[in-house]
Amino acid sequence: MQTVKASSNNKVPFAMASNSNTSTSPAASGAKQFALLPKIINGGIAGIIGVSCVFPLDLVKTRLQNQQVGPNGEKMYKSMLDCFKKTYRAEGYFGMYRGSAVNILLITPEKAIKLAANDFFRHHLTTSNGTLPITRQMAAGGLAGLCQIVITTPMELLKIQMQDAGRVAAQAKEVGKSMPKVSATSIAMELIRTKGITGLYKGTGATMLRDVSFSIVYFPLFATLNALGPRRDDGSNEAVFWCSFLSGCAAGSMAALAVNPFDVVKTRLQALKKVEGEMQFNGVADCIGKTLKHEGVTAFFKGGLCRMIVIAPLFGIAQMVYFLGVAEAILGMKTGNK
Numbered sequence: 001m002q003t004v005k006a007s008s009n010n011k012v013p014f015a016m017a018s019n020s021n022t023s024t025s026p027a028a029s030g031a032k033q034f035a036l037l038p039k040i041i042n043g044g045i046a047g048i049i050g051v052s053c054v055f056p057l058d059l060v061k062t063r064l065q066n067q068q069v070g071p072n073g074e075k076m077y078k079s080m081l082d083c084f085k086k087t088y089r090a091e092g093y094f095g096m097y098r099g100s101a102v103n104i105l106l107i108t109p110e111k112a113i114k115l116a117a118n119d120f121f122r123h124h125l126t127t128s129n130g131t132l133p134i135t136r137q138m139a140a141g142g143l144a145g146l147c148q149i150v151i152t153t154p155m156e157l158l159k160i161q162m163q164d165a166g167r168v169a170a171q172a173k174e175v176g177k178s179m180p181k182v183s184a185t186s187i188a189m190e191l192i193r194t195k196g197i198t199g200l201y202k203g204t205g206a207t208m209l210r211d212v213s214f215s216i217v218y219f220p221l222f223a224t225l226n227a228l229g230p231r232r233d234d235g236s237n238e239a240v241f242w243c244s245f246l247s248g249c250a251a252g253s254m255a256a257l258a259v260n261p262f263d264v265v266k267t268r269l270q271a272l273k274k275v276e277g278e279m280q281f282n283g284v285a286d287c288i289g290k291t292l293k294h295e296g297v298t299a300f301f302k303g304g305l306c307r308m309i310v311i312a313p314l315f316g317i318a319q320m321v322y323f324l325g326v327a328e329a330i331l332g333m334k335t336g337n338k
Contacts, residue, residue: 039119041327043111049321050314051103056096060084061306062163065267068278069295076171080306091166099162102184106155110148118144118219137220145215146208153207154200157270158184168273179273187272205284206266210259218255222247248315256311261300263307264291 060083067077077083088096121140126132162184169179191199229243265287274280279294281287291299
């Protein structure tokens with residue numbers, strides 16, 4: 001990975017705002033003002049489309065990660081496909097979208113924070129000669145990931161309860177018990193009533209580990225891969241669409257797999273309801289220790305394939321929405337893609 005020249009004339013998707021060719025540095029000649037509004041709109045549109053397309057896989061990922069091996073090695077789900085089939089058979093098409101409403105509702109402010117923070121830190125970390133060294137790219141991405149957990153933590157907490165409700169109910173039914181139906185609103189109100197606003201931030205430490213480490217891995221990796229492809233025009237700093245699209249998919253998938261252990265820990269800590277007999281966890285270190293002791297290293301990669309499949313199209317869709325200049329078309333702004 002290399003030190004790159006910053007240029008403010010490139011358009012990049014919300015999750016790729018650390019593109020090696022993008023910066024709002026005043027050192028870059030002819031630098032334009034950073035237009036935040038279209039990035040927020042594009043990020044929101046991309047997030048909503050992405051969530052709608054890949055949410056069933058994200059649900060399967062959550063259930064696989066929360067599943068604990070029984071005393072005799074028994075498992076409710078044998079594989080990703082088995083989990084998908086059993087969930088669809090038991091809960092139907094709409095059951096595959098449990099928890100999607102809260103994700104769609106909060107996806108836009110999450111992306112807005114990620115965008116603004118990433119661009120802000122890149123702006124201030126760009127050197128006086130207009131370059132952004134790899135270490136500074138990593139720092140900018142990591143700090144942006146740290147900022148987004150303000151929204152990400154409660155969003156993930158509520159989503160996970162809804163996604164995992166079917167698994168908990170199915171296993172309770174096997175032992176002759178029933179679980180009351182819940183909604184994201186009722187869960188949020190109950191947490192606020194009993195624990196205050198901090199109740200919505202259970203698992204913040206694990207969320208921070210996942211989001212910060214993901215951003216540190218993803219942003220420089222995307223920048224390096226994107227810089228290898230052909231440019232859109234002679235002398236242009238902008239990569240052709242297919243190169244940025246594939247770079248985003250590849251970098252997103254690899255970063256997702258690399259930080260999957262943190263995602264497993266986060267998911268388990270944020271699951272408020274457990275099946276009878278399942279382990280309870282008191283913090284990140286306790287969760288890591290107990291999981292390692294009872295299930296081994298492989299447990300930290302549960303749902304890894306699902307997560308890779310989920311992340312790749314999310315970043316691909318984000319690239320597509322941003323490349324097409326959807327927000328710019330709505331706002332009547334020039335996109336620079338012509």
